Each structure stands twice: as C-alpha cells, then as structure tokens.
Amino acid sequence: MAAGQNGAGPASQTILVVGGGIAGVTAAVEAAEAGQDVILIERDAALGGRVTKLNRYFPKLCHPTCGLEINYQRIRKNPRIRVMTMCEVQGISGGRGDYKVSVQRHPRFVNERCTACGACANATEMMVDNPFNYGLDKVKAAYLPHEHAFPMRYVVAPEAIAAGEGEKLKAACAYGALDPDDKGETFDLHVGAVVWATGWQPYDPKKLDVYSYVHSRDIITNVEMERLAAHDGPTHGKILRPSNGEPAKKVALIQCAGSRDLNHLPYCSRICCLGSLKHAAYVREQYPDAEVHIYYIDIRAHDKLEAFYDRVRADPQVKFVKSKPAHIRVGEDGRPMLHGERTIDREIYAEPYDLVVLATGMQPSAVAGYRPTMGLVADEYGFLVPVEGDGEGMFSAGVASGPLDVSMSVQSATAAALKAIQAVRNA
Amino acid sequence: MTTPAPAAGKTYDLSFARWVRDNINGGDKLNLCMQCGACSGSCPIGVQMDYGPRKLFMMIRAGMKEEVLSANTQWNCTSCYRCVVRCPRGVPVTYILQDLAAKSAEFGYAKGPHENKNFAQSFWWSAATFGRTDERLVTMRYFFSLGLGEGFKRAMANLKVALGMVKTGRMHIGLPHMTKGRKGLKAILAKAREIEARH
Numbered sequence: 001m002a003a004g005q006n007g008a009g010p011a012s013q014t015i016l017v018v019g020g021g022i023a024g025v026t027a028a029v030e031a032a033e034a035g036q037d038v039i040l041i042e043r044d045a046a047l048g049g050r051v052t053k054l055n056r057y058f059p060k061l062c063h064p065t066c067g068l069e070i071n072y073q074r075i076r077k078n079p080r081i082r083v084m085t086m087c088e089v090q091g092i093s094g095g096r097g098d099y100k101v102s103v104q105r106h107p108r109f110v111n112e113r114c115t116a117c118g119a120c121a122n123a124t125e126m127m128v129d130n131p132f133n134y135g136l137d138k139v140k141a142a143y144l145p146h147e148h149a150f151p152m153r154y155v156v157a158p159e160a161i162a163a164g165e166g167e168k169l170k171a172a173c174a175y176g177a178l179d180p181d182d183k184g185e186t187f188d189l190h191v192g193a194v195v196w197a198t199g200w201q202p203y204d205p206k207k208l209d210v211y212s213y214v215h216s217r218d219i220i221t222n223v224e225m226e227r228l229a230a231h232d233g234p235t236h237g238k239i240l241r242p243s244n245g246e247p248a249k250k251v252a253l254i255q256c257a258g259s260r261d262l263n264h265l266p267y268c269s270r271i272c273c274l275g276s277l278k279h280a281a282y283v284r285e286q287y288p289d290a291e292v293h294i295y296y297i298d299i300r301a302h303d304k305l306e307a308f309y310d311r312v313r314a315d316p317q318v319k320f321v322k323s324k325p326a327h328i329r330v331g332e333d334g335r336p337m338l339h340g341e342r343t344i345d346r347e348i349y350a351e352p353y354d355l356v357v358l359a360t361g362m363q364p365s366a367v368a369g370y371r372p373t374m375g376l377v378a379d380e381y382g383f384l385v386p387v388e389g390d391g392e393g394m395f396s397a398g399v400a401s402g403p404l405d406v407s408m409s410v411q412s413a414t415a416a417a418l419k420a421i422q423a424v425r426n427a
Numbered sequence: 428m429t430t431p432a433p434a435a436g437k438t439y440d441l442s443f444a445r446w447v448r449d450n451i452n453g454g455d456k457l458n459l460c461m462q463c464g465a466c467s468g469s470c471p472i473g474v475q476m477d478y479g480p481r482k483l484f485m486m487i488r489a490g491m492k493e494e495v496l497s498a499n500t501q502w503n504c505t506s507c508y509r510c511v512v513r514c515p516r517g518v519p520v521t522y523i524l525q526d527l528a529a530k531s532a533e534f535g536y537a538k539g540p541h542e543n544k545n546f547a548q549s550f551w552w553s554a555a556t557f558g559r560t561d562e563r564l565v566t567m568r569y570f571f572s573l574g575l576g577e578g579f580k581r582a583m584a585n586l587k588v589a590l591g592m593v594k595t596g597r598m599h600i601g602l603p604h605m606t607k608g609r610k611g612l613k614a615i616l617a618k619a620r621e622i623e624a625r626h
Contacts (some may be wrong), residue, residue, distance in 0.1 A: 326468030340468030
C-alpha cells in the first residue's frame with residue numbers, strides 16, 4: 001500500500017487485537033507497554049476468554065484469576081489500551097499501516113455508568129442459561145458475566161428485552177446505566193496492524209454420537225468439568241453427578257474424544273491429556289475414596305509436563321486404561337456404561353461410572369466466526385497461519401494459530417505483539 | 428482367550444506385513460492403525476473371534492503369518508462395518524478381513540468342512556450361476572458340503588422353518604430365480620477372473 005511512502009509514515013500505528021482471551025490480553029498489554037496504541041476488541045461481555053472459565057491451570061494447579069488479575073491491572077494502568085467488549089470484526093480492507101476494519105457492536109443494554117450494584121438483577125425474575133457455566137445452571141436475565149468480570153459491568157440478555165423486561169430494569173437502575181433501546185452499532189477502525197487472537201471452541205460433543213452425550217446428564221465435557229470443580233460453578237465447586245446431585249465417586253475420563261480422529265478433528269488438541277490429569281487431581285482432592293480411570297490412546301505430557309503426569313500416576317486410585325472406548329450406553333441403573341477393548345490384555349469391558357468426562361478437543365473459533373480473507377490463511381483445520389514475506393501486518397496468536405496450552409499461548413501472543421510492533425514501525 | 432505369544436525359537440515371517448500391504452485389499456492402510464482398540468471394542472461378535480481386528484493387525488505387523496491366516500477372525504466378521512465407521516484412522520477393517528479370508532482359503536488355511544468358508548462358497552456358487560441367490564439351493568449346498576450325515580441332520584432340523592416360509596410366501600417352489608442376461612453375467616465374471624489373473 002501507499003502508506004509509508006516518501007517518509008510520511010504509516011497512516012496508523014495503532015495495533016488492533018481481535019479477541020480478549022489470554023492471548024489477546026497478553027498481546028495488547030505487551031504492545032502497549034512497548035509504546036504502541038492498542039485497541040482490544042472482544043466478542044463476549046468480559047475479557048478472559050476460555051481461561052477465565054477454568055478452575056485451575058496445569059501443571060501447578062494455581063487459579064487463573066491470579067494471572068488474569070495482573071493483566072487487568074496492566075490494562076487499567078495503561079492509557080494506550082482501549083478495550084471494546086461485545087464487538088466483532090465484520091470485514092477488513094487496506095494494507096499494512098492502513099487497515100480499515102469494520103466492527104459490529106452487539107447491544108449490551110448497559111452503558112459505562114453501571115456500578116455493578118445488582119439492582120437490575122433484583123428487579124427481574126427472568127432466568128436464562130448461564131453462558132459462563134456452559135448452560136449448566138441459570139442466571140438472572142440481567143447479570144454480571146462472572147464475579148471477576150473485566151469490565152465490571154452488568155449485561156442484559158437480549159431475551160429479556162424481547163420479553164418486555166426492559167422498562168422494569170431501567171426503572172430499577174439508579175445510575176441511568178440501563179438502555180433498553182440499545183441497538184448496537186457498526187463503526188470503522190483505522191489501524192496499522194492486526195493480531196488475531198480469536199481462540200477456540202470446544203468440539204461439539206453431540207457430534208460424537210457413540211459417546212451418548214445427549215442421552216445422559218452424567219456424560220459431560222472437559223470444559224464443563226472445569227465449571228463443576230470451580231467455586232463459582234453450578235455446584236459451588238463440589239464434583240456432583242448432574243443427574244442426581246450425588247458425589248461422583250467413580251469417574252471415567254475419556255481422552256481424544258474427537259481429537260486424533262479422521263471423522264472429527266484429525267489433529268491432537270495438545271491440552272486434553274494434561275487437562276484430564278488435572279481433573280483426576282480435582283476428583284481425588286475432594287473424595288479420598290474416589291476412583292478415577294483415564295482411558296487413553298497414549299498420554300501426551302510433553303517435556304516439563306511429564307512431572308505432573310508422574311505425580312498423578314503415583315496415586316493408586318487413578319488407573320490408566322489403554323483403550324479408546326468404542327461406545328457409551330446408559331445402563332439399567334441410569335449410570336453411563338463404557339464399552340470397549342482394553343488393548344493391553346485384550347479384554348472386552350463394560351464398566352459403569354458415576355460421571356464420564358469427554359476430553360473434547362479445541363476447534364479454532366475462526367471456523368464458525370469471521371475469518372480474515374487477506375493477510376492470513378486458514379489451514380485445513382481452520383487455524384490461521386501467516387503467509388511468509390507477503391508484507392502484510394496481520395498475525396495470529398494463541399489457539400487461533402494452532403492448538404496451544406496457556407503458557408504456549410502467552411509465548412505466541414508476545415511474539416505476535418513484537419511482529420505487529422515491527423510491522424507498524426517499519427510500514 | 429489364548430494368545431500365541433512370541434516364543435523363543437519360533438519363526439516369524441518378517442515380510443508378512445509387507446505382503447499384506449501389497450496383496451490385501453485395504454492392506455496399504457494398515458500402517459495407519461494406532462492400536463486404539465475402537466474396532467475390537469465396537470465389534471458385536473468380537474468375543475467369538477480368536478483375536479479382535481486390532482490384535483490381528485498387531486500380529487500382522489509382528490509377522491505371525493501362520494496364526495493370522497489360520498485365525499477365525501476374518502471368517503466370523505459379519506461385515507456390519509461398525510469398525511470402519513468408527514476407526515479414527517480410516518482403516519478399512521472389513522475389507523481387509525474379507526480379503527484375508529479369501530486369501531487364507533486360497534492358501535489352504537481353511538481346510539476341510541469349514542462353516543463360514545463353505546457357506547460363502549455356496550452363496551457365491553448360486554450368485555455366479557443364476558445371478559441371484561436361491562435360499563433353498565444355497566442352504567442345501569452349504570448343509571451337504573459339511574458331509575452327507577451332517578447335511579441330512581441339518582436339513583431335517585430346518586424342515587419346519589422351510590415349510591413355514593413356503594406357507595407364508597417367503598420361499599417359493601419351482602425353478603430358481605435367475606437374472607435375464609445370464610450370458611452377460613458369465614462374460615463379466617470371466618473378464619473379472621482374467622483381470623485378477625493379470626495381477
């Protein structure tokens with residue numbers, strides 16, 4: 001593009017970061033602290049993405065709130081970062097140093113005057129599925145995304161406005177923060193470089209029809225297990241069977257539920273083995289007499305993460321079963337029954353469990369949402385990869401670029417921030 | 428279930444896996460198998476096999492030619508295709524088993540009266556001769572291929588079923604059903620045999 005010619009400098013040195021998960025937040029903070037202006041846009045009502053919905057990180061089992069809180073402090077203290085929530089990219093044109101990005105803001109019905117007092121939530125009886133807990137419980141139709149939300153601002157479900165609750169909510173708000181007439185808007189941003197940190201979605205367990213996800217409430221996914229174990233989850237941190245609320249004392253964790261399968265996700269999602277080892281630790285922490293069986297093809301705990309694998313393996317109550325379960329049926333007692341072949345001793349098994357957790361893999365969000373038609377290309381699985389030497393100012397970070405765990409996402413985001421800084425300064 | 432374990436002094440045919448890859452329909456996909464066990468776990472009659480498909484494939488890799496070709500696995504497969512549908516690596520398990528059965532018969536591993544082999548041969552005889560399968564002729568040929576006494580015993584045991592089928596119009600009396608263009612069928616089969624012989 002013409003930008004940067006004749007020493008005039010690029011039209012814009014601002015860096016746009018698309019996606020406010022751990023990778024996007026990292027890229028935004030790193031670029032801003034290096035002196036660039038940054039706009040961070042996020043589709044959800046609050047930052048934090050998938051990480052904020054975790055109970056703990058592996059391998060040290062510390063809480064994600066810790067790492068996120070530090071980053072939110074860095075955002076608050078840095079006037080160079082502008083955060084826009086409930087926004088999505090609709091299209092993009094231009095070139096390095098001079099991109100025009102059209103953005104759609106979805107209605108939140110609550111403006112920046114909100115003090116998070118909760119009066120609106122008290123004013124309505126309407127309940128909606130709680131997106132923070134993957135719909136495992138309900139929340140008031142005017143709600144704070146979660147207790148650690150950034151920005152700390154309520155959001156109103158569109159269903160509540162459609163049901164005519166708007167005026168009631170508006171009357172309850174003492175700060176004039178409620179706007180039932182919010183229609184959202186579209187606007188353009190002019191930026192010099194774009195970091196795509198659009199993250200991932202859990203693979204849809206309904207597509208794994210042999211694993212009967214839709215037939216039993218006691219068959220859940222790994223992301224739902226995180227919420228089940230979290231203090232602000234649907235069970236306040238107690239790992240209970242969703243069907244009857246009893247403690248889950250015999251738990252099966254199924255690896256590669258969708259991943260490494262030509263019928264579903266052909267690639268290894270890389271985080272699920274460690275995720276399930278962590279889930280084994282959650283269960284064993286809560287119930288001294290619980291049994292956990294991990295069904296695996298092979299355990300992929302690479303380099304330093306092997307220490308955590310060894311730690312979990314030392315627990316005699318955690319058994320590793322080398323087998324890809326063939327199917328799950330619901331037994332006569334209502335418990336999920338696993339069927340398959342134990343490949344070590346070639347025994348065919350039928351084993352009942354209180355709770356079955358499917359380690360579903362990661363699918364790039366770009367598969368479902370907007371994906372750039374220039375500057376980056378989607379590989380055969382939908383991960384965004386740069387075209388080397390094309391002179392564009394677009395970079396992918398975190399799981400948008402490939403299946404990564406949190407620490408690798410942070411590394412990739414820092415690298416993307418550096419590339420974006422170089423792109424706008426050399427434009 | 429007994430398993431032929433690797434024993435000292437036992438000979439293994441180390442070229443067997445390569446032979447399977449080159450000569451068995453679908454054998455070129457066998458190297459994709461990652462031994463997850465989804466096939467054996469899915470098999471509705473897996474308990475009636477000497478070895479499940481996963482184990483059989485491992486034995487092919489190990490060069491256990493004699494054990495593989497004399498196994499009943501390939502004969503007991505009902506071609507339900509559940510394993511093929513579920514295999515995460517796209518291995519055409521059923522095709523491989525079907526061709527292993529054909530080859531083990533060809534090499535004389537399924538000797539003497541062999542239920543599944545004899546039934547398959549009776550079925551094929553009817554299909555190739557008439558272009559249709561005739562229940563009466565397939566069944567009779569199969570029963571008596573197991574020996575005169577055995578054939579008579581089985582025929583008598585199934586008499587009531589057969590009469591019931593005739594009565595309800597599920598089996599006819601008279602000449603066997605045939606396709607119209609039987610000359611064409613013969614020509615097609617002759618050509619197929621000619622093509623097969625070239626390979």
